[in-house]
Amino acid sequence: MIDFALRGNKVLTPTGIRQAVVLVKDGRIADVLSELPAGFDADVIEIQDSVLMPGIIDPHVHINEPGRTDWEGFDTATKAAIAGGVTTLIDMPLNASPVTTTADAFDQKLAATEGKLHTNCGFWGGLIPGNTSEIEKLIAKGVLGFKAFLTHSGIDEFPNVMEADLRKAMPIIARHGLPLLVHCELSTNEKLATGDVRSYANYLSSRPGVWEDNAIALILRLCEEYNCRTHIVHLSSASSIEPIADAKRRGLPLTVETGQHYLFFNAETIPDGQTQFKCAPPIREKENNDRLWAALREGIIDFVATDHSPAPPDLKQMKSGNFMTAWGGIASLQLSLPVLWTAARQRGFGVAEIAGWLSEKPAQLAGVSTRKGTIETGYDADLVVWNPEKSFTVLADQLYHKHKMTPYLNEELYGVIEQTYLGGVPVFSHGSITQLNAGKRMLKERE
Numbered sequence: 143m144i145d146f147a148l149r150g151n152k153v154l155t156p157t158g159i160r161q162a163v164v165l166v167k168d169g170r171i172a173d174v175l176s177e178l179p180a181g182f183d184a185d186v187i188e189i190q191d192s193v194l195m196p197g198i199i200d201p202h203v204h205i206n207e208p209g210r211t212d213w214e215g216f217d218t219a220t221k222a223a224i225a226g227g228v229t230t231l232i233d234m235p236l237n238a239s240p241v242t243t244t245a246d247a248f249d250q251k252l253a254a255t256e257g258k259l260h261t262n263c264g265f266w267g268g269l270i271p272g273n274t275s276e277i278e279k280l281i282a283k284g285v286l287g288f289k290a291f292l293t294h295s296g297i298d299e300f301p302n303v304m305e306a307d308l309r310k311a312m313p314i315i316a317r318h319g320l321p322l323l324v325h326c327e328l329s330t331n332e333k334l335a336t337g338d339v340r341s342y343a344n345y346l347s348s349r350p351g352v353w354e355d356n357a358i359a360l361i362l363r364l365c366e367e368y369n370c371r372t373h374i375v376h377l378s379s380a381s382s383i384e385p386i387a388d389a390k391r392r393g394l395p396l397t398v399e400t401g402q403h404y405l406f407f408n409a410e411t412i413p414d415g416q417t418q419f420k421c422a423p424p425i426r427e428k429e430n431n432d433r434l435w436a437a438l439r440e441g442i443i444d445f446v447a448t449d450h451s452p453a454p455p456d457l458k459q460m461k462s463g464n465f466m467t468a469w470g471g472i473a474s475l476q477l478s479l480p481v482l483w484t485a486a487r488q489r490g491f492g493v494a495e496i497a498g499w500l501s502e503k504p505a506q507l508a509g510v511s512t513r514k515g516t517i518e519t520g521y522d523a524d525l526v527v528w529n530p531e532k533s534f535t536v537l538a539d540q541l542y543h544k545h546k547m548t549p550y551l552n553e554e555l556y557g558v559i560e561q562t563y564l565g566g567v568p569v570f571s572h573g574s575i576t577q578l579n580a581g582k583r584m585l586k587e588r589e
């Protein structure tokens with residue numbers, strides 16, 4: 143009665159990497175065995191020395207639909223996802239138009255996904271000043287949590303919250319046990335960079351680490367006061383690692399992500415005028431980034447998410463190279479695993495750490511860890527098969543993102559995605575998408 147089996151030498155199970163057979167039935171993992179059962183007569187897919195891992199869960203993706211589909215959209219982003227082994231993503235409440243800050247906007251968001259979901263997709267609601275009364279309506283509609291900014295978001299209709307707004311919202315969010323995701327930069331000193339607008343060093347100095355450190359200090363205080371699950375998105379400033387570690391030691395309900403680009407690039411080697419590297423908070427110096435790696439190793443940083451946030455070339459100021467006016471955001475959804483693996487393998491990490499950072503831990507944030515993020519009996523058969531020894535050069539024509547510019551173009555990366563399974567359905571195989579529209583909406587189930 144089994145639909146098919148995947149057999150390989152490097153299957154990532156909760157007890158480590160081992161030779162195993164994964165049986166799939168009705169979209170779920172029916173069993174994980176050391177050998178094929180006697181008399182097994184369904185198909186066996188042999189993956190030999192490729193890695194079989196739970197599909198990637200990326201909880202930080204800006205799809206921008208409806209309203210800004212010239213930036214990115216569900217069709218292109220979710221194709222990029224399955225080509226990159228991403229079997230679940232969670233869409234951010236901006237930069238779509240309308241932003242997902244009301245129940246009505248959420249209905250429009252869901253309508254926009256119709257016929258365009260090629261991977262599983264959940265949704266964060268947005269928290270802005272004045273929308274406290276929408277929080278429970280959004281929860282009832284199925285958002286998995288909320289996202290807020292402490293500095294200008296880049297989108298005028300998604301203004302940042304102040305401490306008073308958080309004090310109203312956090313008790314409500316905490317009561318429902320959902321996480322509040324916070325973009326932690328607090329622009330206390332309005333020190334605008336002067337001089338060469340194409341200079342990366344100038345851009346970097348315009349968003350110093352202290353912006354993050356001040357925001358994180360505030361957020362740790364409120365997290366403790368309200369006992370509200372709090373998640374710091376894209377940590378870049380290493381000087382916040384110690385306060386975060388201290389808060390975790392004290393048992394605060396706190397999680398932290400960083401982004402691939404903070405681990406892969408260093409400020410010292412970013413050329414002036416190359417605005418595809420612009421993001422906020424910015425990519426900092428090597429010494430800082432080495433400390434992010436150490437925090438990841440120690441579990442102070444829980445996981446890694448892309449913050450895929452593309453924009454059209456003119457908004458990225460690709461011609462002028464003006465870092466000050468360029469849209470901040472890096473397109474990278476499809477490259478999540480190879481970028482992280484390429485940087486991690488040089489530092490002696492293994493495949494098990496990659497699976498923890500890209501699947502298991504993000505599943506916990508999104509509240510789907512009883513169904514996704516590990517290869518165990520009863521879990522969804524969302525799986526990725528990839529070759530850690532093989533490398534490739536990133537070329538624009540391999541990317542499914544709407545806009546092909548990304549700082550990873552022409553990089554040689556290790557980790558080739560060979561197959562992606564969504565609920566047991568093969569959706570990507572050896573360079574081609576094999577099944578569209580197999581993605582499901584992941585709405586928080588209300589009890």
Ligand SMILES: [Zn+2]
Nearest residue numbers: 202234449451
């Ligand atoms: Zn973001």
